[in-house]
Structures are given as structure tokens and as C-alpha cells.
Amino acid sequence: MNIAIGPNLSITDDYYLGKYATGEAVRLKLAYKNLLGGGEPGSGKSGLENVIIAQAALSVDVSLIGFDGKLVELMAWAEAMDVFVGPEMRKALHTLLWLQRVMDERYASLSARKVRKHVPSAAEPVYMAVLDELAYFTSVTGTKEERELFCTLLRDIVARGRAAGIVVLAFTQRASWDIVPTALRDLFAYRWTGRATTPGSSDVALGAGWAERGFNAMDLDPAKPGDSFLLAEGGMPRRMRVAWMSDEEIAQVASFAARLRGRAPVS
Numbered sequence: 626m627n628i629a630i631g632p633n634l635s636i637t638d639d640y641y642l643g644k645y646a647t648g649e650a651v652r653l654k655l656a657y658k659n660l661l662g663g664g665e666p667g668s669g670k671s672g673l674e675n676v677i678i679a680q681a682a683l684s685v686d687v688s689l690i691g692f693d694g695k696l697v698e699l700m701a702w703a704e705a706m707d708v709f710v711g712p713e714m715r716k717a718l719h720t721l722l723w724l725q726r727v728m729d730e731r732y733a734s735l736s737a738r739k740v741r742k743h744v745p746s747a748a749e750p751v752y753m754a755v756l757d758e759l760a761y762f763t764s765v766t767g768t769k770e771e772r773e774l775f776c777t778l779l780r781d782i783v784a785r786g787r788a789a790g791i792v793v794l795a796f797t798q799r800a801s802w803d804i805v806p807t808a809l810r811d812l813f814a815y816r817w818t819g820r821a822t823t824p825g826s827s828d829v830a831l832g833a834g835w836a837e838r839g840f841n842a843m844d845l846d847p848a849k850p851g852d853s854f855l856l857a858e859g860g861m862p863r864r865m866r867v868a869w870m871s872d873e874e875i876a877q878v879a880s881f882a883a884r885l886r887g888r889a890p891v892s
């Protein structure tokens with residue numbers, strides 16, 4: 626018998642992201658995956674982040690970590706997150722170093738037990754790191770050395786984190802080679818882009834060559850934010866529209882999740 630006694634979403638469930646142009650629901654499994662998202666300002670990146678974070682916040686086996694270079698983008702979720710990094714390079718680097726250590730410890734434990742993959746649980750959650758405006762940390766703030774360290778740490782976490790239960794979702798307005806270096810972007814299995822202003826940035830987000838093959842984010846409807854391409858399972862990008870949560874809905878889920886996670890006063 627299976628009785629639902631509370632929110633019991635899991636990172637191993639398919640998260641609902643919206644609808645494909647064909648009308649089917651977009652459902653995506655984020656466990657053991659990473660996602661890179663691009664798109665011009667106003668193209669719907671935050672909309673997608675909110676939909677994913679809402680489900681992660683209600684998942685028993687997810688610990689949320691937000692990097693919010695623009696501060697206001699992920700702020701609504703701050704109470705539901707275990708770590709919230711604003712536009713602070715030092716804190717961003719400390720957080721990545723901590724994640725790297727968690728990853729190394731988990732690998733040591735997996736290897737001692739001769740197990741290949743971390744199994745998500747409430748006690749040993751998946752760490753989901755959501756980075757809004759990657760560019761802020763890779764090309765705007767801090768010193769050159771700090772930005773390089775940020776890129777190196779992030780690359781290591783994206784490259785090795787999956788089996789250790791670390792999921793990275795990174796978003797940027799300007800998908801370009803300097804902001805998302807090739808060595809970093811090629812590590813992301815899932816790619817998503819809202820409308821872009823050049824075929825180059827469309828290709829940086831989705832992967833080289835897709836614009837020429839008809840998946841060009843310049844062709845997306847500027848009047849319809851959330852209109853986007855998703856490259857996930859199946860090997861071909863698919864056109865979709867991201868589901869939309871209003872500010873009120875976000876506030877409701879965020880405060881419920883914060884309460885569940887013991888973060889906010891009940892009254």
C-alpha cells in the first residue's frame with residue numbers, strides 16, 4: 626500500500642518543466658545530470674530556474690545551493706536554500722571549495738564501499754547548485770586569479786560531481802566562449818536556450834552546429850518568453866515553452882519549503 630503523507634518528491638523523479646511545441650509535457654530527470662542554459666535578457670531563464678527550484682525545494686533528497694550574481698533572481702528561494710551566495714566572489718569560491726570537498730569525500734566513501742554512484746537520500750542529499758548569471762563570476766567580478774579559480778573549481782565539480790550526487794544548473798545571458806569556456810560547456814549533458822541574439826550564442830548554449838541545422842535560438846518568438854530549445858534525451862533539440870510560476874506562487878512554495886526544512890518561523 627502506498628499512502629502519500631506529505632511532499633515526497635525526489636531528485637530521481639522527473640521534474641515538470643513545461644510543454645513541447647507538440648503539446649507533450651516536458652519531464653526531465655535531473656539526477657546525475659547537469660544543465661547549461663542561455664538566452665538574452667528577458668528570454669525566460671529565471672522562469673525555468675524557478676520551476677526547477679520549486680520542485681527541488683520540495684524534494685526530500687535535495688539540498689539547494691544558489692549563486693545569484695544579480696541578487697534578485699534567486700532571492701525568493703533564499704530561505705529554502707542551504708547556501709545562498711549573492712554577488713560575493715569570496716563566498717562563491719568558499720562554496721565551490723566546500724562542494725569540491727564534499728565530492729571528494731563522497732568519492733572516497735563510494736570507492737571504499739565499491740559502489741559506483743551516490744544514492745540520494747534525505748540524510749545524504751543531492752547538492753543542486755543553481756548559478757544565475759554565470760558571467761558575473763566568470764568574467765565580471767573579482768580578480769583574474771579569482772575568476773580563473775572559479776572556472777577551474779566549477780569545471781571540476783561539473784566534470785566529476787554527477788556520480789557523487791552534485792547537480793549543476795548554470796545560466797547566462799551571454800552565452801559566449803569567454804563566459805562559458807569550451808572545456809566547461811562541453812561537460813553539460815543538458816542544454817537549454819531561450820531566445821538569443823546571435824547564432825553564435827545559440828550554438829554556445831545548445832552545442833556547436835545546431836543553429837545551422839535549424840535549431841537557432843534567434844528564431845524563437847521574442848513576444849513569448851520561455852519559448853526555447855531543450856537538448857536533453859533523444860539527441861536532438863526540441864522546441865518547448867517553459868511553465869510559468871507567478872511571484873505569488875513562488876513565494877508560497879518557497880515559504881512552505883523553508884518551513885519544511887526548518888528555516889522559517891511558523892507564525
Ligand SMILES: Nc1ncnc2c1ncn2[C@@H]1O[C@H](COP(=O)(O)OP(=O)(O)OP(=O)(O)O)[C@@H](O)[C@H]1O
Binds near residue numbers: 665668798867
Ligand atoms: N515561461 C514563461 N511564460 C510566460 N511568461 C514568461 C515566461 N518566462 C518569462 N516570462 C515573462 O518574461 C519576463 C522575463 O523572464 P525572465 O525573468 O525569466 O527572463 P531572464 O531570461 O531570466 O532575464 P534576465 O537575463 O534579465 O534575468 C518575466 O518577468 C515574465 O513576465
Ligand SMILES: [Mg+2]
Binds near residue numbers: 670671672698
Ligand atoms: Mg533572470
